[in-house]
Amino acid sequence: MATREELLAETFLLLADTLVEDFDPIEALTVVAERCVVLLGASASGIMIADAHGVLHVVAESSEQARLVELFQIQNEEGPCLDSFRTGQPVIHGDLGASPWPRFGPIAIDAGLRAVHAFPMRLRAEVVGTLNLFMTLGGGLSDVDVAAAQALAHAATITVLQDQSAHRSHQLTSQLQGALNSRVTIEQAKGALAERAKISPDEAFTRLRTYARDNHLKLTALAAALVARSLPAAVMSPLTRAAASSTASNQVV
Amino acid sequence: MLTLYRAEPGMLDDAVYGEALVAAEMITRLILGWQAHPPGRMLAVELHNDGVYQAVVHQASGMISVQLDVDVGEALSRLRARSFATSRPIAKLAADVVAGRVRFDD
Numbered sequence: 001m002a003t004r005e006e007l008l009a010e011t012f013l014l015l016a017d018t019l020v021e022d023f024d025p026i027e028a029l030t031v032v033a034e035r036c037v038v039l040l041g042a043s044a045s046g047i048m049i050a051d052a053h054g055v056l057h058v059v060a061e062s063s064e065q066a067r068l069v070e071l072f073q074i075q076n077e078e079g080p081c082l083d084s085f086r087t088g089q090p091v092i093h094g095d096l097g098a099s100p101w102p103r104f105g106p107i108a109i110d111a112g113l114r115a116v117h118a119f120p121m122r123l124r125a126e127v128v129g130t131l132n133l134f135m136t137l138g139g140g141l142s143d144v145d146v147a148a149a150q151a152l153a154h155a156a157t158i159t160v161l162q163d164q165s166a167h168r169s170h171q172l173t174s175q176l177q178g179a180l181n182s183r184v185t186i187e188q189a190k191g192a193l194a195e196r197a198k199i200s201p202d203e204a205f206t207r208l209r210t211y212a213r214d215n216h217l218k219l220t221a222l223a224a225a226l227v228a229r230s231l232p233a234a235v236m237s238p239l240t241r242a243a244a245s246s247t248a249s250n251q252v253v
Numbered sequence: 254m255l256t257l258y259r260a261e262p263g264m265l266d267d268a269v270y271g272e273a274l275v276a277a278e279m280i281t282r283l284i285l286g287w288q289a290h291p292p293g294r295m296l297a298v299e300l301h302n303d304g305v306y307q308a309v310v311h312q313a314s315g316m317i318s319v320q321l322d323v324d325v326g327e328a329l330s331r332l333r334a335r336s337f338a339t340s341r342p343i344a345k346l347a348a349d350v351v352a353g354r355v356r357f358d359d
Binding site: 058072183184187188189190191192193194195196201227228 | 307308311312313314315316317318319320324325351
């Protein structure tokens with residue numbers, strides 16, 4: 001079994017590979033969020049990016065963050081993620097029962113959480129988003145864990161920004177908006193496939209990721225084609241394979 | 254507030270109503286864009302809390318586009334229209350759609 005250090009090193013190698021190869025940023029960020037759960041003992045992890053209005057949106061999450069959607073609604077008004085985004089500093093808070101967030105704290109506790117930590121995603125002087133850890137156990141993070149989380153946040157920032165030399169704000173905005181738009185497309189595809197195959201959106205997401213990975217397709221491109229209803233039957237058929245009833249399209253080869 | 258006038262009496266059907274809501278939102282976003290930083294981010298947060306940006310809204314749009322065999326932009330318009338017509342916040346209605354409690358093809 002790989003040690004934590006080996007898994008951390010392997011995660012960075014994977015992200016480096018995604019930068020060299022033709023990669024899908026949402027798939028790469030989803031891997032970061034999933035690895036955060038394993039590496040840092042989190043119950044769930046999410047990556048949020050700000051749009052042109054400074055409103056934070058989730059662009060990638062570990063599978064368990066979906067259940068925290070109500071918590072997310074308040075994160076643009078109050079909470080560790082907003083504080084980290086505004087200050088550009090990590091926010092490590094080990095006890096939500098004694099938190100400085102009168103609304104966020106109780107909602108998080110009701111969701112079964114005891115601690116939430118947020119790390120800024122920074123590009124020089126700008127903060128473009130946050131990487132967030134949701135913990136069901138209280139307590140802070142060790143220095144090593146803080147460094148690892150911040151390094152993963154930096155890697156996530158690089159993954160989002162295809163052009164690392166972007167220093168003009170309008171370029172930055174369009175790159176961030178690209179990631180946000182990709183996420184919208186993926187959510188639409190989750191819904192469309194869920195409806196077609198009579199499965200949950202989470203199962204639909206898994207099928208889309210697996211199919212994209214197995215066939216060397218970019219996740220966002222696959223999702224966009226599905227939403228636009230331009231995928232051939234040869235692709236839709238395996239994606240919808242567990243559908244309860246046969247449809248005409250499944251019978252056409 | 255966006256006020257629309259027409260030459261003939263009558264109500265807006267769902268699809269047109271949805272498009273009017275989209276136009277209103279687009280105008281709102283243009284206005285927001287003209288502000289360098291909205292004071293206190295109040296308007297931006299309200300737009301966010303409108304629920305349009307939530308994942309569940311986009312999932313529901315995807316489902317409705319399949320149910321009605323329409324493109325996803327029109328599916329979102331229909332979702333907004335029903336949200337207003339039933340006075341149900343769009344995020345809650347979207348959650349109903351995703352959970353299978355509400356369908357648009359029945």
